[in-house]
Amino acid sequence: MKKYFLMTRSEENYLKTIFHLGGGDSKSITTNAIAEQMETKPSSVTDMAKKLAEKGLVNYVKYQGVSLSELGVKTALGIIRKHRLWETFLVDKLDFTWDEVHEVAEQLEHIKSEKLIDKLDELLGHPKYDPHGDPIPTKNGEFQERDKQLLSELPVGAVGVCVGVKDSSAAFLQYLDKHGVSLGKSIQILGKEAFDDSLHLLIGDREHTISNQIATNLYLKIA
Amino acid sequence: MKKYFLMTRSEENYLKTIFHLGGGDSKSITTNAIAEQMETKPSSVTDMAKKLAEKGLVNYVKYQGVSLSELGVKTALGIIRKHRLWETFLVDKLDFTWDEVHEVAEQLEHIKSEKLIDKLDELLGHPKYDPHGDPIPTKNGEFQERDKQLLSELPVGAVGVCVGVKDSSAAFLQYLDKHGVSLGKSIQILGKEAFDDSLHLLIGDREHTISNQIATNLYLKIA
DNA sequence: AAATAAATTTAGACTAATCTAAAAATAGAT
DNA sequence: ATCTATTTTTAGATTAGTCTAAATTTATTT
Missing domain, CATH: 1.10.10.10 (Winged helix-like DNA-binding domain superfamily/Winged helix DNA-binding domain)
Incomplete structure (x- = not known):
């Protein structure tokens, strides 16, 4: 064996x-x-x-x-579960910002202790999504991708809530922070520029213009 | 460089x-x-x-x-600080028992992130001692060994409070739990057996007899 | 002070994870 | 279907950390 x-x-x-x-x-x-x-x-x-x-x-x-293999998937989901729980811990309990957590979670995800993860999950209130909107697998490896669409694929006039990012690099997340975007923020598409596909948005109660590159990395859930 | x-x-x-x-x-x-x-x-x-x-x-x-070297001491204290803060976290926040923390802290102490440790220290309220009564060095490497004496070196009649253990193996800590000993518990020496130096104690409000081997691994602070 | 015992270091080998450069296999283009 | 370009694998080398066995140094004993 x-x-x-x-x-x-x-x-x-x-x-x-x-x-x-x-x-x-x-x-x-x-x-x-x-x-x-x-x-x-x-x-x-x-x-x-x-x-x-x-x-x-x-x-x-x-x-x-x-x-x-089946075992490989199960194992990978276990690691991803640990990574996302640690990210949630860092943001919820230690006041990290969402662009700071990845590097540290890359280290923490390799800590070996089943009890540690079970207790951490409990401390955090069994969260379903991490600070970037990605689903956290359960102990049994079950998880549910959120019902979401890329901002770039929505029509003018659409209204939704930010539920995740595709690119979770620090640079991108810092850009979002600067423009007042965070998980849960309400976003409306006011207009689209045909030339470069840049979007004119209402984020919360402020108007912003963002490039297509940004729009292809932001997920909304339609209201 | x-x-x-x-x-x-x-x-x-x-x-x-x-x-x-x-x-x-x-x-x-x-x-x-x-x-x-x-x-x-x-x-x-x-x-x-x-x-x-x-x-x-x-x-x-x-x-x-x-x-x-001086640098070596500073570095070692940094690792010990991390180890003891993590142990404190495991006990205070995740309900680990004091015999369960060592193995996991051995892994966590190697995580590299200054911010993580600073924030953890803050979350825990800047604790001065870990779950075994050992002092936690500050960020600058300062720490203060507790004023304490081995139970085995105290005279009959002495009264004190348990403030630490010398041996922090799981086996020893589990033995202590079974006999109602934990940090902060009041202990009085009722008598000593000359033959094998075993002690007759009042632990909290219960009477116990312990071997010399136990007594040489338990620290009291005299009342 | 010499002989012996114990501790410490050296030399050489091993494993895990990686790399470079060369060889082999596959895929794409005509 | 053949030739070429790309991808993938192999072979051999490298580094960190460890080991065994032999050599060396220090300590102890008489």
Whole structure:
């Protein structure tokens, strides 16, 4: 009997990345895509793919890419659950802003203690979404993607509430803060510029103009 | 300019161990002592001693042992601060018992984020002592050992309050819980058995008999 | 002070995770 | 369908941290 449960930090990071690239739905992810996402080299990915396959966490066929096994999905969701619970803790309990949490949560997600996570979940009141609007998987790996649409795909006149971001880089989140955007904020599309697809918005009670690049990274839930 | 501040987990563990063995007071600690404490081999300690000396964290002379430099002490205190703050968090906020916290804190102490620790300290109300009664160094590395005495060194008739433990192994702490001992509990020495130095105590409002081995690991503050 | 015992260091090997450069396989274009 | 470009894998090297076994230094005993 192998110790499937003893994972290194690196193994966990690979699983998480493969999941985020869509490898949880038996879709094959290329070594190149994984390498690019992780800022590492394809040859390193190949090495790890073999190791993870050996442990039954991924399906790997030479030259065909990698997908997560059932166990791999379960494990990846466990890591993502930890990451998002820690992010929520940092914002709710320690007054971090939403652009500050990622880096620290990347470290905290690897702490091994089931009790710690269960208790943290309890302390936070079993939150369903993290500070970026992303769903937090339950202990059993269940989670529900929010009913949401990209701001860029909505028609002029649409009214909604900000429920998430696609890009959660610090730069983008700081930009949003500066323009008064945060989760729960009401947004109305006042007009669209045909030339560059920039949008004229009513955010709360203030008017703003934002570029298409911003609009393609902001999720609204229609009222 | 070297990056002194980038420490690996292993380096941090060595510094912490050397400090706990008294190497912070320019006292030389032997490689054997360090190896035994860390359950590793003396040759591994030698390797690390060289590396830490290279980084200016310890003073190392071949065959003479290791002591912490000023920078080494400062760094060790930073790690101990983190360890004890996390232990306090686990007990105060997540309802861990005092025998459950060590293992998890061993992991959490290596998380790198100054803001995280500052905020955690604030959330906990700047505690001065951890759940085992050990002092928590301040951000500047100041800390104050409590005025305390081993139960085994007190005379019959003495009355005091439990303020700490010397042995903080889970087994010992669970034993204490079973006998109603916890930080802040009032203890009076009713009698001592000359044959084996076992003590007859009044703990709270209950009478107990404890072995000398227990008495040499429990700290009281005299009333 | 020499002989022996104990502690410490060195030398060489191992594992995990990574990299570079070269080889092999696949995909795309004509 | 063949040739070329791209992707992927292999082979071999590197670093950090560890180990074993042998060599060296220090400490102890007589």
